[in-house]
Amino acid sequence: MSHHLLQVENLGFAYPGQAPALDKVSFTLHHGEAVAVVGGNGAGKSTLLQLLTGFLMPAQGQIRVGELRVERRTLPQLRRTLGFVFQNPDDQLFMPTVYEDVAFGPLNLGVSPQDIDRVVIHALEQVGAASLAGRAPWELSGGQKRAVAIAGVLAMQPDILILDEPSDALDPAARRRLIGLLQRFEHTKLIATHDLDLVLDVCSRVIVLSQGRVLANARPLELFSDDALLAQASLERPLSMQTRGSIPNASHLRPIREIK
Amino acid sequence: MAGLAHALSSIRRADSLAGRSTLASTIDARAKLLASLWVVGVLASFPSYEVASLLPLALFPVVLLVTGEVPLGWLCGRLLLALPFVLMVGMLNPWLDPSPMASPWGAPIAAGWFSLASILLRGLIAVSSALLLLATTGIIRIGYAMSALGLPAVLVNQVLFLYRYLFVVGEELARTVQAWQLRRAGKPRHGVPPHQLKLLLAAVLARTFQRAMRIHQAMLARGFDGQLRLPSAPRWHLRDTVFLLFWIAFPLLARLVDIPLTLGRLLTGA
Numbered sequence: 001m002s003h004h005l006l007q008v009e010n011l012g013f014a015y016p017g018q019a020p021a022l023d024k025v026s027f028t029l030h031h032g033e034a035v036a037v038v039g040g041n042g043a044g045k046s047t048l049l050q051l052l053t054g055f056l057m058p059a060q061g062q063i064r065v066g067e068l069r070v071e072r073r074t075l076p077q078l079r080r081t082l083g084f085v086f087q088n089p090d091d092q093l094f095m096p097t098v099y100e101d102v103a104f105g106p107l108n109l110g111v112s113p114q115d116i117d118r119v120v121i122h123a124l125e126q127v128g129a130a131s132l133a134g135r136a137p138w139e140l141s142g143g144q145k146r147a148v149a150i151a152g153v154l155a156m157q158p159d160i161l162i163l164d165e166p167s168d169a170l171d172p173a174a175r176r177r178l179i180g181l182l183q184r185f186e187h188t189k190l191i192a193t194h195d196l197d198l199v200l201d202v203c204s205r206v207i208v209l210s211q212g213r214v215l216a217n218a219r220p221l222e223l224f225s226d227d228a229l230l231a232q233a234s235l236e237r238p239l240s241m242q243t244r245g246s247i248p249n250a251s252h253l254r255p256i257r258e259i260k
Numbered sequence: 261m262a263g264l265a266h267a268l269s270s271i272r273r274a275d276s277l278a279g280r281s282t283l284a285s286t287i288d289a290r291a292k293l294l295a296s297l298w299v300v301g302v303l304a305s306f307p308s309y310e311v312a313s314l315l316p317l318a319l320f321p322v323v324l325l326v327t328g329e330v331p332l333g334w335l336c337g338r339l340l341l342a343l344p345f346v347l348m349v350g351m352l353n354p355w356l357d358p359s360p361m362a363s364p365w366g367a368p369i370a371a372g373w374f375s376l377a378s379i380l381l382r383g384l385i386a387v388s389s390a391l392l393l394l395a396t397t398g399i400i401r402i403g404y405a406m407s408a409l410g411l412p413a414v415l416v417n418q419v420l421f422l423y424r425y426l427f428v429v430g431e432e433l434a435r436t437v438q439a440w441q442l443r444r445a446g447k448p449r450h451g452v453p454p455h456q457l458k459l460l461l462a463a464v465l466a467r468t469f470q471r472a473m474r475i476h477q478a479m480l481a482r483g484f485d486g487q488l489r490l491p492s493a494p495r496w497h498l499r500d501t502v503f504l505l506f507w508i509a510f511p512l513l514a515r516l517v518d519i520p521l522t523l524g525r526l527l528t529g530a
């Protein structure tokens with residue numbers, strides 16, 4: 001087995017009748033690494049993930065997962081290795097109950113009905129959602145849906161977890177829990193996101209895409225102090241690394257109930 | 261448009277209702293599916309002017325309603341939605357078929373009124389049976405039962421996807437129309453002008469298509485190969501056999517013997 005878990009070489013792709021969405025993209029992912037893919041709107045992040053998971057086929061270059069090339073022929077095998085969490089959990093949740101939804105993937109992979117209970121409960125416990133097992137997915141809150149969607153993918157025990165905008169539409173507390181969750185997973189992770197604070201907390205490396213090209217591939221702290229590069233990629237420093245104007249003197253602020 | 265979103269989500273509630281454990285939900289999905297089809301089939305085989313003799317078949321939805329502990333309000337609400345469609349089928353009959361026919365209260369009326377009443381009754385029994393099957397079984401188990409009964413997976417998946425996409429279309433439609441209403445910025449016009457309607461529908465279609473694609477991709481990503489699998493395969497019990505046999509025999513009896521008439525004769529000793 002190679003020590004590169006995911007290897008992307010010279011990848012190129014264009015939607016029909018458009019400028020290339022990805023152009024000569026190359027990078028590798030090692031075992032256990034957590035890597036972020038960042039870039040402004042339209043930079044090509046979602047397109048890249050679609051190529052990795054075989055929903056789109058590259059025009060140039062190749063992708064290897066372990067020893068397997070991403071091709072039509074290898075897709076069934078790859079689906080066991082790559083766990084893809086969709087941007088919108090509503091697109092992913094399908095079954096009438098959370099339990100059955102989490103069981104959907106492992107049953108398709110051939111986990112036997114005797115073992116399924118253990119697998120499902122374990123996956124739900126990992127995301128702290130065991131109490132939701134009997135609920136209907138569409139009745140859950142955004143954060144709960146996300147947790148269940150992630151459990152559905154974890155239950156398939158993938159080697160690589162691929163997440164598209166995982167903190168999208170989460171409130172601060174749910175986002176915090178998600179970050180804690182991602183930090184605890186030992187999976188190799190590839191996360192496409194606009195949430196640079198999440199990157200700072202979870203990822204050890206960042207790939208910056210801009211107009212379909214890799215602009216940088218560096219450690220988060222190095223990258224986020226390079227303002228020129230950030231601007232070029234339509235990004236800003238994470239909030240936690242931004243310096244603010246001085247906070248108004250607290251004595252000017254009266255308790256709310258006094259203001260009438 | 262909030263109305264449409266609401267209507268869809270209340271149909272979707274059927275799946276939550278089906279998740280509870282009730283007497284009706286413990287009956288095997290295959291038994292319930294076959295019984296429902298049989299009842300509807302027998303219903304369709306009655307001559308077109310029959311009204312009173314159809315009534316015993318209403319026992320089937322009533323039994324599902326009670327043993328499934330389905331809220332009556334839910335059923336009535338959904339039936340109201342279906343009523344216009346049923347009415348549309350038979351609305352013109354009293355005029356198309358004016359030949360006089362003896363009515364229970366003596367004076368002859370147009371035969372079309374009988375066929376209209378008959379269509380209405382059949383429609384209500386059939387639709388409520390279908391709704392209650394859904395509310396006591398859930399779409400996934402119905403799909404599973406269909407494939408267990410030997411229907412090809414392609415067909416079963418069509419049913420499941422259609423059901424799923426129904427909600428997708430509804431959600432996208434509701435969202436698009438809401439966005440349009442907000443941007444209309446308080447102009448007091450009701451309805452959508454035709455040229456905008458076209459754009460609106462195109463937007464809904466495009467978004468529905470994209471979402472449908474993503475839903476399908478998400479299933480493929482989780483190893484879906486066209487065959488539906490359930491965590492616990494349903495088992496056939498004696499009670500399922502009894503249920504099915506009863507609901508095959510009873511509609512047959514109702515079809516062959518006019519039960520209300522016979523009962524009436526027995527009671528009045530005529």
Ligand SMILES: Nc1ncnc2c1ncn2[C@@H]1O[C@H](COP(=O)(O)OP(=O)(O)OP(=O)(O)O)[C@@H](O)[C@H]1O
Pocket residue numbers: 015016018021039040041042043044045046047048
């Ligand atoms: N289905 C499609 N058909 C045609 N062009 C597309 C399609 N999807 C994306 N594109 C184009 O490809 C380019 C890359 O889009 P992509 O969705 O990969 O960007 P992204 O980095 O995910 O952006 P965002 O942050 O907004 O999600 C964009 O110019 C976009 O307009």
Ligand SMILES: [Mg+2]
Pocket residue numbers: 045046047
């Ligand atoms: Mg995207």
